[in-house]
Amino acid sequence: MALCIEGNFGWESSTKAIPVLYDEQDVGLTQPSSACNLAHMSRIPLTVAVVDRQLCDECGLCMPLCPPLAIEMRREGLLVDPVVCTGCMKCIDPCPVGALSMIANPLLLHPLPSDPRLVA
Amino acid sequence: MTEERCDVLIVGGGPAGLIAAREACAADPGLDVLVLERDRAIGAPVRCGEGVGSKGVGEFIDPTNASWISRKITRVIFWAPDGTEVRVAEGDVGFILDRTRFEPALATEAGRVGAEIRTGTEVTRITRDGDGWRATIRGPRGDGVVLARMIIGADGVESMVGRWAGLDTRVPSRDMESCAQYVVSGIDFDPDAIYLHFGDRIAPGGYAWVFPKGVGIANVGLGLVALKGQGRPARDWLHGYLDNYFPTGTRTGYTVGGVIVHTTVKRTVTDALILCGDSAHMVNPLSGGGIVNAMKAGRLAGRTAADALRARDTSAARLQRYHDAWMSLLGDDHLRFYRIKEALNKFDDGFYNDLARTVNGIPLERRTLGRIFAQALMQHPSLLPVAARYFV
Numbered sequence: 001m002a003l004c005i006e007g008n009f010g011w012e013s014s015t016k017a018i019p020v021l022y023d024e025q026d027v028g029l030t031q032p033s034s035a036c037n038l039a040h041m042s043r044i045p046l047t048v049a050v051v052d053r054q055l056c057d058e059c060g061l062c063m064p065l066c067p068p069l070a071i072e073m074r075r076e077g078l079l080v081d082p083v084v085c086t087g088c089m090k091c092i093d094p095c096p097v098g099a100l101s102m103i104a105n106p107l108l109l110h111p112l113p114s115d116p117r118l119v120a
Numbered sequence: 121m122t123e124e125r126c127d128v129l130i131v132g133g134g135p136a137g138l139i140a141a142r143e144a145c146a147a148d149p150g151l152d153v154l155v156l157e158r159d160r161a162i163g164a165p166v167r168c169g170e171g172v173g174s175k176g177v178g179e180f181i182d183p184t185n186a187s188w189i190s191r192k193i194t195r196v197i198f199w200a201p202d203g204t205e206v207r208v209a210e211g212d213v214g215f216i217l218d219r220t221r222f223e224p225a226l227a228t229e230a231g232r233v234g235a236e237i238r239t240g241t242e243v244t245r246i247t248r249d250g251d252g253w254r255a256t257i258r259g260p261r262g263d264g265v266v267l268a269r270m271i272i273g274a275d276g277v278e279s280m281v282g283r284w285a286g287l288d289t290r291v292p293s294r295d296m297e298s299c300a301q302y303v304v305s306g307i308d309f310d311p312d313a314i315y316l317h318f319g320d321r322i323a324p325g326g327y328a329w330v331f332p333k334g335v336g337i338a339n340v341g342l343g344l345v346a347l348k349g350q351g352r353p354a355r356d357w358l359h360g361y362l363d364n365y366f367p368t369g370t371r372t373g374y375t376v377g378g379v380i381v382h383t384t385v386k387r388t389v390t391d392a393l394i395l396c397g398d399s400a401h402m403v404n405p406l407s408g409g410g411i412v413n414a415m416k417a418g419r420l421a422g423r424t425a426a427d428a429l430r431a432r433d434t435s436a437a438r439l440q441r442y443h444d445a446w447m448s449l450l451g452d453d454h455l456r457f458y459r460i461k462e463a464l465n466k467f468d469d470g471f472y473n474d475l476a477r478t479v480n481g482i483p484l485e486r487r488t489l490g491r492i493f494a495q496a497l498m499q500h501p502s503l504l505p506v507a508a509r510y511f512v
């Protein structure tokens with residue numbers, strides 16, 4: 001399952017949209033300028049929240065709890081934008097079914113590809 | 121991609137949105153009012169304990185022999201943490217709704233006065249378009265665009281309309297109740313009473329409830345503040361509760377959800393847009409009740425929208441009268457209830473056990489919530505500053 005996420009850097013003032021490919025099995029990232037990303041590497045959270053869609057009941061409780069508004073409800077289910085998530089963990093315990101947990105930040109796990117591509 | 125126009129686009133077909141639709145149409149029958157509901161059915165899935173006060177609901181829809189009432193309630197029973205039972209308020213307390221019928225009844229009324237209601241259709245984004253809004257939508261008819269002169273956001277706890285419009289609808293975690301509920305059948309309780317069960321080992325920062333749907337069948341749920349929940353999700357707390365108190369019951373369905381026990385968001389309006397109901401945090405922060413509040417806000421929103429469109433002025437400055445009207449109707453009360461909630465949160469189980477025993481010394485016919493509160497004050501003078509702000 002591949003999703004194209006329109007995200008922006010939650011940890012900086014820029015609102016430039018950066019297309020990101022995110023997949024549960026294979027996480028990769030594309031963006032126009034990897035230099036921009038590197039510049040902000042130091043502020044990238046080590047872990048980010050992720051939704052287990054099998055447990056999630058789509059009640060939306062977590063959404064207003066998220067300070068940078070990284071959680072969106074989509075037709076296909078709830079989604080945490082790993083680019084916007086700051087790893088603050090405010091959404092984790094309140095989930096009534098324990099569907100949210102922290103994982104290693106996919107942005108750090110996977111090297112940036114040299115040739116940017118947009119995946120839909 | 122289809123493009124259509126309407127005067128008022130209402131996002132969310134719950135109590136707030138449906139009453140807003142009805143009232144906007146009633147105020148101006150010439151208005152084109154469209155309600156979009158993401159779920160496939162109005163009223164389902166139920167994410168609610170379904171309890172309401174009888175007076176509040178009666179303001180909006182006639183409850184006489186209504187099919188949407190599961191049970192009439194004539195008693196409230198509090199359980200202290202140690203199990204001490206306190207009975208109060210004999211009389212017409214309220215109803216337990218059947219929300220799978222209640223919302224369709226509201227929708228029928230909205231439809232009768234001319235509102236169009238579309239289910240299975242979600243709004244994926246709104247952006248400013250001239251004096252109004254452009255909403256991209258997705259539903260069984262495919263993707264589309266709605267150009268609306270005004271939007272009423274009634275899209276619940278998870279509201280996206282507010283954030284798209286630049287209104288701050290975020291909630292601090294201490295003001296979010298994490299709730300879980302089962303419909304439990306085959307259990308023994310007073311079917312004319314609602315039960316509210318307090319205690320740090322029951323539901324820290326909240327309470328557990330038994331709301332009868334009929335004889336032997338009830339919504340049994342709890343809400344707690346996760347910060348006090350020792351890392352266990354609400355549904356685990358509920359499993360523990362049911363195992364302890366209703367071990368023989370059959371669990372025929374469950375639901376989970378969040379109740380925002382905060383105060384109304386600072387800004388409920390912006391240009392050509394109004395937020396109402398849960399999306400604007402219009403829940404009673406003490407009880408967690410939000411259905412009647414949502415309908416009251418929906419009524420204000422619908423009428424304000426019709427009024428603004430008639431005057432051809434949908435600016436935030438004009439819509440501010442909606443916010444002001446809400447604050448004087450209930451919003452200011454919620455500020456006071458919030459302070460009481462904060463004060464009560466400081467007390468431990470011992471306080472509630474003592475209070476329950478003292479209150480049981482008051483004869484049943486004289487036992488009102490006011491007198492219970494007075495007793496609490498005598499036991500804990502530290503509540504006095506709160507009480508002074510509440511009553512003054």
